[in-house]
Amino acid sequence: MKNTQAYRLIEVIDEQTHNEFFDLPVQLYRNDKNWSQPLDNDILAILDPERNKLLAEGESQCWILKDESESTVGRIAAFYEKESAVTNEQPTGGVGFFECINDKDAAFMLFDAGKEWLKERGMEAMDGPVSLGMRDSFWGCLVDGFHEPVYNMPYNFPYYRELFEAYGFRDYFRQHTYQRKFEPGGLHPAIRRRADYLLSQPEYHVKMIEKGNKQFAYDFKEVYNKAWAEFNGIKGLSEQEAMELLKTMEPIMDERLVYFAYHKDQPIGFFVMMPDLGQISRRFRGKWNWLTRLRFFYHLKISQSVDRVIGRIFGVIPEFQGKGVEGAMVMAFEKEAMKPSFPYKTLELNWIGDFNPVMMKVAEFIGGKIYKTHITYRYLFDRNKEFKRAPKVNMSKKKPASTPSVKF
Structure with missing residues (x-):
């Protein structure tokens, strides 16, 4: 009792x-x-x-x-x-x-x-x-x-x-965080070969984001809405929402951490990473005011106190999944990460659900290892109703398995 x-x-x-x-x-x-x-x-x-x-x-x-x-x-x-x-x-x-x-x-x-x-x-x-x-x-x-x-x-x-x-509460799905240190040789050879082949074709290219260029907001919306169309509970983005998102991100964005993939100049994928702001905000005891803002941008831009990168969102539209697009974006990033001036030491790919085994494989192929695990629980009010875990995503034979997200 x-x-x-x-x-x-x-x-x-x-x-x-x-x-x-x-x-x-x-x-x-x-x-x-x-x-x-x-x-x-x-x-x-x-x-x-x-x-x-x-x-x-x-x-x-x-x-x-x-x-x-x-x-x-x-x-x-x-x-x-x-x-x-x-x-x-x-x-x-x-x-x-x-x-x-x-x-x-x-x-x-x-x-x-x-x-x-x-x-x-x-x-x-x-x-x-x-x-x-x-x-x-x-x-x-x-x-x-x-x-x-x-x-x-x-x-x-x-x-x-x-x-x-x-x-x-029952285990509805698990979310894994993969960690990778920035050192040579992390990318699986098979992923590198596939990416090299893809980029040898002139209709494909990968581009680093440019701050102030609004076109990237539209490109993000196009990929997001196509890559996430099949997921329950996830709404598409409007152009206004995409513009607001880009505007919010720009002050804290490092251009070296955001990549877009294109086929015949049409956006087909993105890989968005951000500096781990938690390494700064943990100093502020929950408060956000003019003083903590000044301290925040000092630590982010001047003292460069952040040495960890977060994989925020990773998406490829369904018809281009499994062709090397993912690896091509990671290779472009890896090229930057190996430069002596690159200030970050580790990457954490957050929120990779166990209902998305293909994305788990991608995380492993780019050199990540499981570092943390979270569980999302579900509790059915009717205790006699059959409990079902989250279904695997897009496992039909008609389409390649979806690899849309590190976080979604």
Whole structure:
């Protein structure tokens, strides 16, 4: 029997509960040197209806949990967005930003709160710990590789896995992070041969991005919408959204880290990497203001404090997959990475799902090794319903298996 009398669940509705929601992880991880405090603004961009457009067709709710001494011992958020919720076999919402002491009673009260809230809004399942929007931030429970996290990638205590699974969450899919050091010989010879053959044909070429050139925003939109068309819960980009994305990226972009592939001058693939901003933002204790902005750009542009690169997104449209396009883009990047002036030491390819075995092979062929593993869990409200893991992507014989993404 649950000892729920020891805890009190409180909705986050005012400044005090808001502050307690954000302060809890600081207290929990105060002795963990690997933990990096996310920027409060990055979390609010997901949970605040005024900042997250998806909440115009959905809702979110946050709770904190207090013990008998009035200390905050847990937190959770629940949310859904109508359009993506119904792309699953059953309407599915999400819970995320979960933090808790190592106590099943406390954790189960938080999970119950999310479940009942989502049930009341017509959901029949919940995924967790997840976010609301693109899957590249705050998504998954870390279960292996408890190293310093890159920017906005989840980090949690090892016991979180036990709390989720004891409640009844099941492993829906796993997300692997592959790491590669920048040193010669990392690219598999077969990938190099295929890429060399591709680039020997005049209709193919790879280009490094140029800041200020708006054409790359349109090229990104074309590839993204074609490469991701088959994925449930992923909406296409409009031209305006692509332009806004490029505008957001440009201040922190390093042109040496973004590549596009073309066939007869039509975009067919991209490989987008970014400096790991987490190596800088972890200094700011969650705050983003004029002073931290100055410090941020000093560390990024002047002192060059970042030596780690994140593979943000990797896409090739279906009809050109398996022809060497992936390797051609990696070869172009490798050429830059081997220069003495290149400031970065390692690359982390985040968010490669185990439902995408072809992309896992690509990560291995370009020299990556599994460095971390996260799990995205699913909990079906009907406990008698058959649980199904995420299906493998595009495994039909009519098309080559999809290799669209490092993060998607």
